[in-house]
Amino acid sequence: MKKKIISLLLVAMFLVSLVGCAGAEEPAEEPAVEENVEEPAVEPIKVGVIFTGSIGDGAWNESGYNALVKAKEDLGIEFSFQESVPVAESGEVMRNFAYEGYDLIIAHDFNYNDIVSEVAPEFPDVLFTVSYGYQSTEDNIAAITSSGWHASYMAGVLAAAVSETEIVGVLSATDSFMGKRMRTGFVNGAKSVNPDIEVLEAFTGSWDDVVKGKELVNGMIQQGIDVILSNSGNVNFGVIETAKEAGIMAIGAPSDLSSVAPDTVIASAVTPSGIYVDYGIRQLAEDNFDGGVYVLGIKEGAEDLIWNPAFEAEFSAEVIDTVNAAKLQLSNGEIEEPVVE
Amino acid sequence: MSSFDSSLSRRILRMRILVTGLAVVVAFLLGSALVALAGINPLTALRYLFSGALGTRHGIGETLTRFIPLFLATLSFAIAMKVHFYNVGIEGQIALGSLGALLVGVYVTGLPAPIHILLCLTASVVFGILWLSVAGFLRFRFGANELLTTVMLNYIAIYLIDILVETVLKDPNSLINQSQKIAATAKLPRIMEGTTVHLGLVFAAIVGFIVYYYVWRTPGGFELRAVGANSKAAKYAGINPAKLIIIGMIISGGLAGLGGGLNLLGYQSRWVSGTFLGYGFDGIGAAVMGQYHPLGMAFSALLFAIIRVGGGAMQRSVGVPYPLVHALQGIVIIAVIISAYFIEKRTEKMTKGGQ
Amino acid sequence: MSNRKDVILEIRNLTKTFPGVIANKDVDLDIERGEVHTLLGENGAGKSTLMKAIYGIYGMDSGTVKYNGNPLDAKSPKDAIAVGLGMIHQHFLLVQEFTVLENIIMGLKADKGIHLDLGKHRSRVEEIVERFEIRLDLDEKVKNLSVGMQQKVEIVKVLYRNAKFLILDEPTSVLTPQESQGLFGIIERLKKEGATVIFISHKLDEVLQISDRITVLRDGEVIETVVNKDLRKDDLSAMMVGREVTLDVDMPEVELGPDGLELDKISLVNPGGKTVLKDVSFSIRKGEILGIAGIDGNGQEELAQVLWGTLKASGGSIKLHGSTVDDLSTRKRMDMGMAYIPADRKKEGLVGTFQVSENIVLNSYYKPHFIKGLGQDFGAIREYSERLVQEYNVKTPALSVWAKNLSGGNQQKLILSRAIEGNNDVFIIAQPTWGLDIGAIEFVYRKISELKEAGKTILLISTDLEEVRSLSDRMCVIFEGEVSETFRVQDKQVAEIGLLMAGGKRREE
Structure with a gap:
């Protein structure tokens, strides 16, 4: 008897939930959205942000979050966010933001780009930006990305300027288009200073395989490098450690790593992520938001080379000038984009 | 005797529901206290939790969509528990089930939709079973504890599918590491307009009923439960425990794989590298909370789906930190485990036999 | 005082x-x-x-x-x-x-x-x-x-x-x-x-x-x-x-039939290589009770399991009603009329967290009369359980009560009821009264004597020497996996049997 009741209830539960949903077709959130869109001048701009990880990660997500806080202070926007959203489920979070009347939805990871392309057409009145995104398929999508090579180009310039062995190295995590572009930027920068310099390239195939990173860099050291740029996530720390042990110079990335080994890291090729959050908000605030792919570089502050102050003081004026000159050239768009096959 | 009989069953059932319900309420109170400590009005947060998950059409849709793989993971764990196989590898079996559906969904084409869907789901069931049978083989051949092997297999599964998606299965037209989308014929149709709820919900309901019927109402299920409750006595009653353990494992792996398959065909449509669904782990908690009873588990899986979806709403609306949402789920599980102890004591008292 | x-x-x-x-x-x-x-x-x-x-x-x-x-x-x-x-x-x-x-x-x-x-x-x-x-x-x-x-x-x-x-x-x-x-x-x-x-x-x-x-x-x-x-x-x-009791059992005189159970040189070596049973041979006729006495742990448990098919003998042969059953599963032996009442009621005889009625059909749930369509026929199971509970006076507040909540005596009655009602004719009964109160012991003895009267073949394994002596027609003693010659109960003194139980030699004094 008990079993019979339970089985009936089980079936009933599903039916009720189905019917319940079918019946709930009318009440929708659209009015709220319209209200907000109709009176954009009165209401503060509402920004919803989606992060792949925690806003306390001390890296990409945290600097994105900090940019939000700053935008709130500077521009008076309102924002809310959702953390640790897997790509597979991000579409629902975007839709939620849209239904809840947000004006701008920032998908703060390039992995969200395809999902944004799917969701954006459903909400033509809502604007979307994708941090480090690669495609814009709608008018309401702005994919904001960086050159991907400006910072490494400058690192290459610096490496060549300070190398005594005339052999330098660059390490990336992947051999993807982006990895290759970053490395080629470094090669071009180095060659621009010293056409005869030899640049050794390698990739770990992982952002976390510290052991492999150390092995690769040790191999390069055997071949005589005296400067290494490593832009491969957690592997960087292993690379810097190896450089320190071997007494060679290292350039950190993608944030300022000088403090990790103040006697080894001479500078850092940084790509601060806050700019991607900030850029879309500013465009909207200035009322000139446009869809499309925006490539930001040194000029916009999306990339830079940050000195370790100790070394900046130590290097010759010539070195400093060479780097600054390259920076100006990049800013002016005088340097050709590296060709990646 | 018979009237006395069913009234006792009813009283026990009522007591179980009451105590479990009370535990959930207590858990929510504790969770609220945590939210309050974070400086957020817990009543507002709770309101958003439930309105986010159930208050709008879209919210309900999202909740039900999450419910589908979660419920199957819950059933999967429960079935394995019935034969004392601690399948904590559901996460991996879901991933493999997704992979099975993905392979057939992308690379097999030209089939009519119903056949294509069934073929995909068959693949996901088979993949789920195969993945669990690795742990099964290690246990029966080498006596390896499945608690360890299944956990390890979770990681292997997730890395495996990521590696495949980054290499041979990578969508050549995509800049990021993701597979191609499954063919249109493999997609499970949506059943609630304007939401992501798909036909998988009906599959889940049917499968839930079949599992219930099998376990509680058939001679095979009787054997399964007997082996789980006392394999020695079952053996002496002429039942082959090893056979039943294998059957339980097959069903468990198949259910988990099916959960992954349904989610992929109905919702994800592709696999993005780095995806961690977490349904397998949540399913363990939901099974414990549902006290391994199909109806109880339907409710607990629903509650967990609500917390998942409503947790996002809580964060978006009042900024409840993401870890707190997880903590709330943890508190619910712990409270229910504690309540299960009271329920057992109480049941024992209520069923104390005559001398 | x-x-x-x-x-x-x-x-x-x-x-x-x-x-x-x-x-x-x-x-x-x-x-x-x-x-x-x-x-x-x-x-x-x-x-x-x-x-x-x-x-x-x-x-x-x-x-x-x-x-x-x-x-x-x-x-x-x-x-x-x-x-x-x-x-x-x-x-x-x-x-x-x-x-x-x-x-x-x-x-x-x-x-x-x-x-x-x-x-x-x-x-x-x-x-x-x-x-x-x-x-x-x-x-x-x-x-x-x-x-x-x-x-x-x-x-x-x-x-x-x-x-x-x-x-x-x-x-x-x-x-x-x-x-x-x-x-x-x-x-x-x-x-x-x-x-x-x-x-x-x-x-x-x-x-x-x-x-x-x-x-x-x-x-x-x-x-x-x-x-x-x-x-x-x-x-x-x-x-x-609290009342007068008589535990002296009057065993009925029964005309003995042909051999119901025959063991020929059964031996068992455990996975550790130790010989647990060695050349155990005896036969029991229909209507006869053969008792095996001995101190716990001398191979009784294994002997019962080999007979029941849950352990495979390393050598020797078992015949049930004259036909060899060595390669048959427990289920097949059950279908041939064999029944086993294990020594440990709670661990081996019952599923503690199963209801009384589920335990009553634990060895018969698969039979056609308990099946309806694909599922179990709960009506038939209930009816059958109600009858057994009444006839065997199993005291339980309800059929849905967990078996582990019954008293030992009622648990044993339940186990006896399903074994006896299963139309069986060869019974292996181990430690039937261990831990029971006198009332329940009386009941168990009465049931065993009824089985004998009905011409069943009964093997009684017990560490209680008095029990073996008062119930059996013939008996033997098991020591370190070997059984003694069988003898009629009245042919040996307790002291003599005690010696056999201790391995035939004086261990102390």
Whole structure:
């Protein structure tokens, strides 16, 4: 008897939930959205942000979050966010933001780009930006990305300027288009200073395989490098450690790593992520938001080379000038984009 | 005797529901206290939790969509528990089930939709079973504890599918590491307009009923439960425990794989590298909370789906930190485990036999 | 109670409850210095619980205990040992790989730092062993000792901790008759040396032999304390049970049929390579009961399992109704009319968390009359269960009650009912009355005699020699996996059987 009741209830539960949903077709959130869109001048701009990880990660997500806080202070926007959203489920979070009347939805990871392309057409009145995104398929999508090579180009310039062995190295995590572009930027920068310099390239195939990173860099050291740029996530720390042990110079990335080994890291090729959050908000605030792919570089502050102050003081004026000159050239768009096959 | 009989069953059932319900309420109170400590009005947060998950059409849709793989993971764990196989590898079996559906969904084409869907789901069931049978083989051949092997297999599964998606299965037209989308014929149709709820919900309901019927109402299920409750006595009653353990494992792996398959065909449509669904782990908690009873588990899986979806709403609306949402789920599980102890004591008292 | 002379242990108003059960209620008891005092009662009467409460294993809910005039409130056995109590449990707490001496001194405080002065301890232990005339080889490993010897180790262990007051919890339940007599010798000796002994038992013969005074407990309460003088067994058992009982079974005379069960040189080597059964051969005719006596752990369990098909014999052959069943599964043997009543009801006979009705069909749930369509026919199962519960007088508040919540007697009735009602004709019955109260024992014996009357083939395996002797037509003794020749019960004296149980040679004295 008990079993019979339970089985009936089980079936009933599903039916009720189905019917319940079918019946709930009318009440929708659209009015709220319209209200907000109709009176954009009165209401503060509402920004919803989606992060792949925690806003306390001390890296990409945290600097994105900090940019939000700053935008709130500077521009008076309102924002809310959702953390640790897997790509597979991000579409629902975007839709939620849209239904809840947000004006701008920032998908703060390039992995969200395809999902944004799917969701954006459903909400033509809502604007979307994708941090480090690669495609814009709608008018309401702005994919904001960086050159991907400006910072490494400058690192290459610096490496060549300070190398005594005339052999330098660059390490990336992947051999993807982006990895290759970053490395080629470094090669071009180095060659621009010293056409005869030899640049050794390698990739770990992982952002976390510290052991492999150390092995690769040790191999390069055997071949005589005296400067290494490593832009491969957690592997960087292993690379810097190896450089320190071997007494060679290292350039950190993608944030300022000088403090990790103040006697080894001479500078850092940084790509601060806050700019991607900030850029879309500013465009909207200035009322000139446009869809499309925006490539930001040194000029916009999306990339830079940050000195370790100790070394900046130590290097010759010539070195400093060479780097600054390259920076100006990049800013002016005088340097050709590296060709990646 | 018979009237006395069913009234006792009813009283026990009522007591179980009451105590479990009370535990959930207590858990929510504790969770609220945590939210309050974070400086957020817990009543507002709770309101958003439930309105986010159930208050709008879209919210309900999202909740039900999450419910589908979660419920199957819950059933999967429960079935394995019935034969004392601690399948904590559901996460991996879901991933493999997704992979099975993905392979057939992308690379097999030209089939009519119903056949294509069934073929995909068959693949996901088979993949789920195969993945669990690795742990099964290690246990029966080498006596390896499945608690360890299944956990390890979770990681292997997730890395495996990521590696495949980054290499041979990578969508050549995509800049990021993701597979191609499954063919249109493999997609499970949506059943609630304007939401992501798909036909998988009906599959889940049917499968839930079949599992219930099998376990509680058939001679095979009787054997399964007997082996789980006392394999020695079952053996002496002429039942082959090893056979039943294998059957339980097959069903468990198949259910988990099916959960992954349904989610992929109905919702994800592709696999993005780095995806961690977490349904397998949540399913363990939901099974414990549902006290391994199909109806109880339907409710607990629903509650967990609500917390998942409503947790996002809580964060978006009042900024409840993401870890707190997880903590709330943890508190619910712990409270229910504690309540299960009271329920057992109480049941024992209520069923104390005559001398 | 006569004039209060020298009371060493005084218990007043002791009550101990477990959830839902009152184990002891308002117990008053005086133990006099230097006496052997027996606590007599059926299983579940509260004898052991009472002693464990005093000894600090359980603690008590209310009441007072005085030892040597001082209040004793033992929170753990340590407290009790400190004042001079010592308890020998039914299950020994010995390390098998250690020597006798090591076991005796194990857990003692070091003399200096972490150093144990072995020489000093050895001479002190030797002194005790001599004084109490206990023969023990101190350097032998415990695993090589018989159960009786291990018990002696436990006794010496307690004496070595200066116990003046010994509690022996059912000490004879694991002993052969000869070993029991040896134990009684030691108890006499202890008494002479001024020790006080509490002896817990439900076996009337030995109680009458050894006790100075006897306190009968029933349902957790003290019924009466009597001086052991001119007492008859009937008086004691009436006090224990609360009514007159007769356990003398009148087995019907039955015309014996052809062989129902034949064993030919059954042997079994366990996975560790040890021979557990060796060339076991016997046959049982229809209408006959063959009893196998022997001390627990001599291969009885394995023999039953080989017969039942849950263990595969390494050699030999079994015939059921004349046809070989060696390669048949348990289920097939069941279908051929074999039934098994296992020794351990809770672990082997029942699924504790299954309902009574589910347990009743545990061996028949798959039969066509319990199936409807794809599922089980719960109506038919209920009907069948109701009938069995009524006919076998299984006391349960409902069919849905978990079997583990039934009393032992009712559990056994349930198991018997499903075996007997299954239309079976060869029965393997192991330890059918272990732990049962006298009422339930009567019931079990009656059912067994009915089976015999109906011409069934019955193998009875029991460690209770009296049981085997009173129920069987023929019997044999199993020792270390070998069975003796079968003999008619009346052809051998108890002492002679006892010798067989101990391996045919005198182990002690």
